[in-house]
Amino acid sequence: MKFLTRQEEMVLLAVWKLQSDAYGVTIAKKLTEMTGEKWLLNTVYLPLDRLEKKRYLKSSLSDPSAKRGGRRKRLYKLTSAGIKALIETKKVQESIWQKISISYLESDL
Amino acid sequence: MKRKRAVPKITKAAEWIIRSYQKDWDETKRGDYEEIYREFSDESGIMRGKLRFFIYILRSLVPSLRNSISWRFMMLHNYLKIAIRNLRRQKLYSAINIIGLAIGITSVLFILLYVQHELSHDRYHEKANRIYRIAASIRMGGNDLERAIVGAPTAAALVNDFPEVEDAVRLKTGGNWYIRYGDKTYKETAFIFADANVMEIFSIPLLEGDPRTALSRPNTLIISQTEAKKYFGSDDPVGKTLNLDNSVDFQVTGVFQDIPSFSHFHWDFIGSMVSVEKRLVMEWTSLDVYTYLLLREGADPEALEAKFPAMVEKYCDQEFKAFTGKVYAQLKESGTKWEYFLQPLTSIHLHSNLGFELEPNSDIKYIYIFSAIAIFCLLIASINFINLSTARSTKRAKEVGIRKVVGSARSQLIVQFITESVLMSIAALFGALVLVRFLQPSFHSLIGREIDIHFLAHPSQVLILAAVMVFVGIIAGIYPAFVLSSFKPVSVLKQQTKGGSRTHWLRSTLVVFQFLTSMVLIIGTLIIHNQMRYIQNKDLGFQKEQVLVVQDAFILGKRIDAFKEELKQNPDVVSATITSYLPVLSNHRVRSIFPEGQREEKDFMAVQSWRADHDFVRTFRMNIIQGRDFSREFSSDSKATIINETAANMLGWDNPIGKRIGVVGSSKSEKYQYFTVIGVIKNFHFDSMREVIMPLALYLEPSSEFLAVRLQTGNVSGQIDSIKELWNKYLPGYPFVFSFLDDRFENMYKSELRSGRILGIFSALAVIISCLGLFGLSAYMAEQRTKEIGIRKVLGATVPEILLLLFKEFSLLVSVGFLIAAPLSYFFMRNWLQDFSYRTSITVWPFMISMGLALSIALITVSYYAVKLALSSPAESLRYE
Numbered sequence: 001m002k003f004l005t006r007q008e009e010m011v012l013l014a015v016w017k018l019q020s021d022a023y024g025v026t027i028a029k030k031l032t033e034m035t036g037e038k039w040l041l042n043t044v045y046l047p048l049d050r051l052e053k054k055r056y057l058k059s060s061l062s063d064p065s066a067k068r069g070g071r072r073k074r075l076y077k078l079t080s081a082g083i084k085a086l087i088e089t090k091k092v093q094e095s096i097w098q099k100i101s102i103s104y105l106e107s108d109l
Numbered sequence: 110m111k112r113k114r115a116v117p118k119i120t121k122a123a124e125w126i127i128r129s130y131q132k133d134w135d136e137t138k139r140g141d142y143e144e145i146y147r148e149f150s151d152e153s154g155i156m157r158g159k160l161r162f163f164i165y166i167l168r169s170l171v172p173s174l175r176n177s178i179s180w181r182f183m184m185l186h187n188y189l190k191i192a193i194r195n196l197r198r199q200k201l202y203s204a205i206n207i208i209g210l211a212i213g214i215t216s217v218l219f220i221l222l223y224v225q226h227e228l229s230h231d232r233y234h235e236k237a238n239r240i241y242r243i244a245a246s247i248r249m250g251g252n253d254l255e256r257a258i259v260g261a262p263t264a265a266a267l268v269n270d271f272p273e274v275e276d277a278v279r280l281k282t283g284g285n286w287y288i289r290y291g292d293k294t295y296k297e298t299a300f301i302f303a304d305a306n307v308m309e310i311f312s313i314p315l316l317e318g319d320p321r322t323a324l325s326r327p328n329t330l331i332i333s334q335t336e337a338k339k340y341f342g343s344d345d346p347v348g349k350t351l352n353l354d355n356s357v358d359f360q361v362t363g364v365f366q367d368i369p370s371f372s373h374f375h376w377d378f379i380g381s382m383v384s385v386e387k388r389l390v391m392e393w394t395s396l397d398v399y400t401y402l403l404l405r406e407g408a409d410p411e412a413l414e415a416k417f418p419a420m421v422e423k424y425c426d427q428e429f430k431a432f433t434g435k436v437y438a439q440l441k442e443s444g445t446k447w448e449y450f451l452q453p454l455t456s457i458h459l460h461s462n463l464g465f466e467l468e469p470n471s472d473i474k475y476i477y478i479f480s481a482i483a484i485f486c487l488l489i490a491s492i493n494f495i496n497l498s499t500a501r502s503t504k505r506a507k508e509v510g511i512r513k514v515v516g517s518a519r520s521q522l523i524v525q526f527i528t529e530s531v532l533m534s535i536a537a538l539f540g541a542l543v544l545v546r547f548l549q550p551s552f553h554s555l556i557g558r559e560i561d562i563h564f565l566a567h568p569s570q571v572l573i574l575a576a577v578m579v580f581v582g583i584i585a586g587i588y589p590a591f592v593l594s595s596f597k598p599v600s601v602l603k604q605q606t607k608g609g610s611r612t613h614w615l616r617s618t619l620v621v622f623q624f625l626t627s628m629v630l631i632i633g634t635l636i637i638h639n640q641m642r643y644i645q646n647k648d649l650g651f652q653k654e655q656v657l658v659v660q661d662a663f664i665l666g667k668r669i670d671a672f673k674e675e676l677k678q679n680p681d682v683v684s685a686t687i688t689s690y691l692p693v694l695s696n697h698r699v700r701s702i703f704p705e706g707q708r709e710e711k712d713f714m715a716v717q718s719w720r721a722d723h724d725f726v727r728t729f730r731m732n733i734i735q736g737r738d739f740s741r742e743f744s745s746d747s748k749a750t751i752i753n754e755t756a757a758n759m760l761g762w763d764n765p766i767g768k769r770i771g772v773v774g775s776s777k778s779e780k781y782q783y784f785t786v787i788g789v790i791k792n793f794h795f796d797s798m799r800e801v802i803m804p805l806a807l808y809l810e811p812s813s814e815f816l817a818v819r820l821q822t823g824n825v826s827g828q829i830d831s832i833k834e835l836w837n838k839y840l841p842g843y844p845f846v847f848s849f850l851d852d853r854f855e856n857m858y859k860s861e862l863r864s865g866r867i868l869g870i871f872s873a874l875a876v877i878i879s880c881l882g883l884f885g886l887s888a889y890m891a892e893q894r895t896k897e898i899g900i901r902k903v904l905g906a907t908v909p910e911i912l913l914l915l916f917k918e919f920s921l922l923v924s925v926g927f928l929i930a931a932p933l934s935y936f937f938m939r940n941w942l943q944d945f946s947y948r949t950s951i952t953v954w955p956f957m958i959s960m961g962l963a964l965s966i967a968l969i970t971v972s973y974y975a976v977k978l979a980l981s982s983p984a985e986s987l988r989y990e
Contacts, residue, residue: 023137023141024137024138024141025141025144025145038168040165040168040169040172041138041141041142041145041169042130042131042169042172042173043169043172045131045132045138049133061137068140068143068144069118069140069143071136071137071139071140071143072136072137072140073137073140073141074137074138
């Protein structure tokens with residue numbers, strides 16, 4: 001399988017964490033919260049589109065709510081392929097970071 | 110939590126910005142943005158919320174912009190790479206296009222320079238748009254005269270009488286002077302006398318001296334920077350004294366910056382008008398000085414012109430009355446006209462062609478002609494481009510097919526092809542700039558002017574040029590781009606495309622157009638050439654060869670007759686005459702004459718009245734057809750005159766010998782003088798052949814600007830040396846300035862000869878460019894028919910038959926071009942010839958020659974490939990695939 005990019009990995013994680021409330025605004029906020037960097041709407045739309053094309057995500061339209069002035073949301077959900085990809089990524093990460101502690105790296109500074 | 114406030118809507122402007130970068134804009138995205146907007150206004154109030162949202166949008170723009178730029182850049186890089194590869198692969202084709210375009214652009218650049226130079230004339234004066242020249246339009250004795258000069262009192266009256274005239278300056282030509290400083294003497298011709306306010310009206314910046322007082326005293330002058338250096342070197346010129354003609358001293362009171370080339374006057378010396386005040390005739394009807402007016406801001410020149418007729422009655426009437434006994438209103442009834450008009454300063458150089466201009470002006474007509482030629486050159490080069498690219502389309506069809514199959518959009522293909530043509534046009538631009546740099550001196554001698562090319566290096570001009578080139582590239586590339594990109598991959602890859610009849614038809618039309626333009630230019634050049642030869646060979650009524658003209662003979666003063674007599678001793682000298690009048694556009698003196706006994710105004714005729722001596726007729730070898738020449742044996746000849754045929758006809762005398770003519774005096778003191786006609790001279794041309802021969806009368810009166818010498822045929826330089834030796838004996842240290850009469854004659858037709866030459870060169874260029882295109886096209890066509898020719902040869906066709914086959918198509922195009930070009934150029938050239946009173950008729954030869962030339966060019970270009978193909982073995986050409 002192909003590896004996820006860092007950005008994809010983070011977006012998938014954010015969607016997973018948000019569970020049933022994952023749409024543009026909340027995903028951007030979650031990512032800002034996770035990374036400490038400002039994520040804008042159009043910077044999340046791009047990876048969301050790409051991940052949907054790769055079938056790691058699927059999207060559905062919510063019912064229109066008065067709160068959003070009658071506009072619907074595009075809600076994202078992980079597919080099983082998406083979850084598998086996350087698991088795989090986590091595994092690879094752990095295996096390459098195995099036995100490497102931060103203090104060990106710092107000793108080489 | 111229930112919200113009281115309505116959901117804020119995104120404004121139209123904000124939406125427009127967002128949609129410019131946000132793909133797939135839909136309801137959910139709009140909802141997301143609205144949610145963010147709402148959050149902002151909840152947190153920070155409506156106004157600040159708006160601002161924060163706006164900043165948010167702008168921040169979102171940055172990454173998408175960065176993204177699209179880098180993407181476009183990558184594509185551009187790819188387009189360029191492919192374009193360069195293609196140009197390299199098709200060397201002949203690229204070379205033809207680039208060279209053709211480069212030649213076209215070079216001619217455009219030169220003509221652009223020329224036009225810019227011509228149009229910028231006199232605009233450098235700060236007050237240029239308020240300066241006007243007053244000129245006179247006169248009809249007297251049946252002759253219409255338009256003069257750039259007016260009477261000396263006019264300027265003062267205009268300033269006094271009309272509030273809209275702020276100021277006026279008078280200029281009087283100074284003629285030629287021998288100016289001496291220390292041991293240096295030079296002949297100076299660019300000398301003018303001007304009123305003290307000349308520098309307030311024109312922008313003539315003084316480098317030294319005080320502009321307010323420099324020209325206020327008699328016998329003072331200001332001198333141009335270059336001349337100051339010539340006379341005084343590094344010394345301070347102000348306060349130095351210059352001697353004029355060995356008679357008067359002038360003090361230098363200032364140095365002015367050289368007058369730029371784009372001016373309708375170029376003076377080196379400006380003398381104060383008060384120095385010559387005494388010589389000014391203070392009469393309205395004695396045309397004598399140039400008068401330039403400075404109008405007040407916002408004044409209407411047409412309203413001012415409307416007041417001139419009243420001015421004529423107020424001032425000129427008493428002069429008319431003194432001469433003719435009638436006032437202007439009466440004269441007007443008998444057909445006389447005396448009117449004034451204004452010319453804007455900036456229009457003088459291109460639109461004014463009056464009598465007594467300060468310098469010969471140019472003509473707007475040439476600007477139109479040259480611009481048209483430049484555009485044609487560029488057009489022909491662009492046509493080459495279009496023809497060659499569509500012709501070669503089959504070669505590129507496969508590429509297009511493959512590109513389409515692997516997913517290239519049509520727009521990308523179009524951009525690809527246009528990139529190629531823009532690249533070529535830019536390469537051509539660089540070639541053209543190099544050519545301009547090298548050809549600059551030849552161009553200057555061609556147009557007879559120095560033009561500053563530095564403006565080409567000006568950043569704004571470079572930008573304009575680059576823009577023009579991109580434009581030309583796009584124009585030339587757009588048609589081929591659309592044709593090529595429209596190919597369907599399936600048919601292309603199955604090799605079904607054969608150009609199609611539509612592109613073939615277009616190609617033929619364009620080739621016809623090329624031939625047409627070239628032929629029009631060739632015919633025009635030939636007819637101008639014929640007319641020039643006609644003028645040079647026409648019987649002029651005098652012999653222009655073997656006459657040496659010594660200029661400024663008056664400087665000899667009283668010894669001039671002695672000089673002439675001594676000169677006649679020289680065995681090389683046939684005869685010599687002292688006169689100010691030459692039969693080649695020199696001085697003109699028009700006076701009114703009437704047949705004796707008929708002194709009615711209607712009988713007055715304006716006649717050229719020249720002062721001559723006993724040897725005048727003999728020296729120029731003019732023909733007396735009735736009566737006799739002036740003779741020393743008749744002392745009564747001082748009251749005699751010789752008239753030309755036109756004058757005799759106008760006087761209405763069959764046998765004029767012995768009859769008397771009355772001459773209206775030039776001032777009040779001498780009212781009429783009578784002269785007996787002793788001879789009639791055969792008409793001779795003394796004006797340009799554009800004019801009919803005017804009536805003329807010769808009088809035995811002294812005038813001494815020139816000494817004309819008829820020489821024996823023989824060693825010219827030896828003859829000149831011996832005359833110069835004599836001159837130096839009389840006037841040691843004075844420059845001996847001479848010219849030949851036939852050279853002066855040629856000078857009369859300078860502008861025609863020049864435009865003939867320019868037309869010749871540009872038509873040659875146009876022909877070369879179209880040849881290039883034709884060469885490329887024939888190369889392609891021959892290649893296309895390789896197989897066909899192979900089969901024909903196998904079946905027994907001979908080489909000439911094959912040549913004929915290939916040649917037939919082109920000669921058809923040439924013929925069609927000719928059918929259009931012939932009437933077109935006939936029409937243009939007849940129009941041009943109409944300007945000449947004496948002209949050759951248009952013969953069939955120029956047309957035959959241009960047709961023959963076009964055919965042989967087509968033949969030569971086609972045959973190079975055709976011969977190559979026809980001689981090759983059929984086995985090879987059939988194996989070609």
